[in-house]
Amino acid sequence: MPETRDMSVKTRLRWEHEDGTLCVAGHTADLICAEGGGPVRQRPENRPPVWPTLAALVDWLNTANGSGERETSLRLLKLVEEAGEVASAYAGAVGQNPRKGRTHTYKDVADELCDVALTALVALHSFVPDPEGHFAARLAHVSARVGVQASTEETP
Ligand SMILES: [Mg+2]
Ligand SMILES: [Zn+2]
Incomplete structure (x- = not known):
């Protein structure tokens, strides 16, 4: 599967790098920052209860x-x-x-x-x-x- 970049603003705002900084670059299908920021994860405040x-x-x-x-x-x-x-x-x-x-x-x-x-x-x-x-x-x-x-x- 080719690496895909998620460009939707809504999704983009929900991700951060491992050091907690916002990832605005989008990410690959394996959840790696598209601009070299390493692994990304969903921001805790965006997680549903x-x-x-x-x-x-x-x-x-x-x-x-x-x-x-x-x-x-x-x-x-x-x-x-x-x-x-x-x-x-x-x-x-x-x-x-x-x-x-x-x-x-x-x-x-x-x-x-x-x-x-x-x-x-x-x-x-x-x-x-x-x-x-x-x-x-x-x-x-x-x-x-x-x-x-x-x-x-x-x-x-
Ligand atoms: Mg299933
Ligand atoms: Zn990033």
């Missing part, structure tokens, strides 16, 4: 499709579909199929991994009344099992 946004997505889906057993099953199936897209994007990013060559980037793989995560979190809403709390408790459980604990201290 994760759980309220997921709740809004669930409301939107419930309104359109209902929330019966069939719909719940399809949301679980969607997880399998998205997992397949991760595999496909990775194979395409490393050019595993000689006939096709490189058809994807690592950004595509990252996007698909995000799709898996958000699809799982949407489906989680069908099974527990407090998905955010349930996820936090599960994360604490898994991390405690291996003795890992994130520090909440600010690093300068």
Whole structure:
């Protein structure tokens, strides 16, 4: 896939270099500054609030499709579909199929991994009344099992 440059003003304003300076140059498909500023990332203040946004997505889906057993099953199936897209994007990013060559980037793989995560979190809403709390408790459980604990201290 050729390197593409995202020139939309809206998107441009949402990206910064690793040192926190605004990237106004646009970026390549692999999220590298088009003018040599190195890797870029989305500015934290532009990130949507994760759980309220997921709740809004669930409301939107419930309104359109209902929330019966069939719909719940399809949301679980969607997880399998998205997992397949991760595999496909990775194979395409490393050019595993000689006939096709490189058809994807690592950004595509990252996007698909995000799709898996958000699809799982949407489906989680069908099974527990407090998905955010349930996820936090599960994360604490898994991390405690291996003795890992994130520090909440600010690093300068
Ligand atoms: Mg996807
Ligand atoms: Zn830049």
